[in-house]
Amino acid sequence: MSPFKSSIGLYENVAGFLCYLFAFVGGVFFIAIERRSRFVLFHALQSFMMFAGLMVFHMLSGFLPFIGIVVNLLLTLLGVTLWVIMMLASLQGKWLKLPLIGDMAEKQLNRM
Template sequence: MSPFKSSTGLPENMAATLCYLFAFVGGIVFLAVEKRSRFVLFHALQSVLTFGAIMIAHILSGLIPLIGPVIAALLSILTLVVWVVMLFTSLQGKWLKLPWIGDIAEKQLRHL
């Protein structure tokens, strides 16, 4: 457990884990309520961007004839893997930055 507390009163690692546990919605909630923890804000931003992009990719894959269902199935597997990895790394208090999206989240964090 992290010795540091977020402005919500939760340990930072638990708050960051909740950003991923409830995927897109958890990230939005913590973006709205977190006031000081850069760790929690980073994971909230990364959660919103990651799962938002995956939702858009799922919608777009439904528009592709024939191979769309295969792409959607692969996206579902990728989503599960990313979700589990991010749950465990944030619970351990690690700053795992996903390719591309992690960079965007980090840049946005500088403006908060």
């Protein structure tokens, strides 16, 4: 377990895990309340961006006739896979950075 605690008293890795466990809402929650831990803020931002992006692509794929069903299925599989991988990585205290989304989260974190 990570020896460092977030500003709300949780271990950083547990708070990072919760950012992904509660998907979009977990990310927003920790962005709003975390004040000290860059680890937690990074995972909160990445979780928010990842799940927001998946939601947008799910909505857009609904406008595609026939192939939209396949795209939705693939997005669901991608989302569940990323969800599990990111929960496990953050629980282990890893700064696993997703391509593109991780870079955007890191840039936003540097502005905070």
